[in-house]
Amino acid sequence: MNRWRWELQRAQWRLGTFGLLALLLVGGAAVITLVEALPLRSDIAARETDLDARAAKLTQPPPPSPDQALAPVSAEQRYFVFLHSLHAIAARNGVAIPQISYQLAAQDKDSTLRRYIVDTTFTSSYPQLRGFLAELRPLPGVRCERLTISRPNIGETQLEVRLQCAFLVEASK
16 A cells, blocks of 8 residues: 555656646546447447438339329320329428419420429428428329529528429320
């Protein structure tokens, strides 16, 4: 016991007061690393493997294909059904669409596909927009081509959204 006390006094004499403080800081850093950082690293690794497993289970919706009717229905009628679905999805998610424009895109002479363009502007919150797009994406024949989101003031929760969608439909021959 006396030997340890003598070694500590000798270290204090050699290191001085500031040396002992530095030694205490290094020791404290080592203790914090052992107590906090190492368990945190293993927790992060466990969460990372769990997240990778969950990401592997996710599936993407199928790519859009032209809308094909089971019964002989005109392309315009299917387009109107799509427009009704678009407005119903927007209403379900609390999105009001005050302005929308529709047009038939130019098509090839030998192609049986018709491409309709829907361009709309509306305001919504982030959760409303996510829900709206999540329900819109899996509709057959729909492709969201351009999405512009802006928020003029950083403190606002409402977004100004401009969405351009294309609806592909197979015309009757």
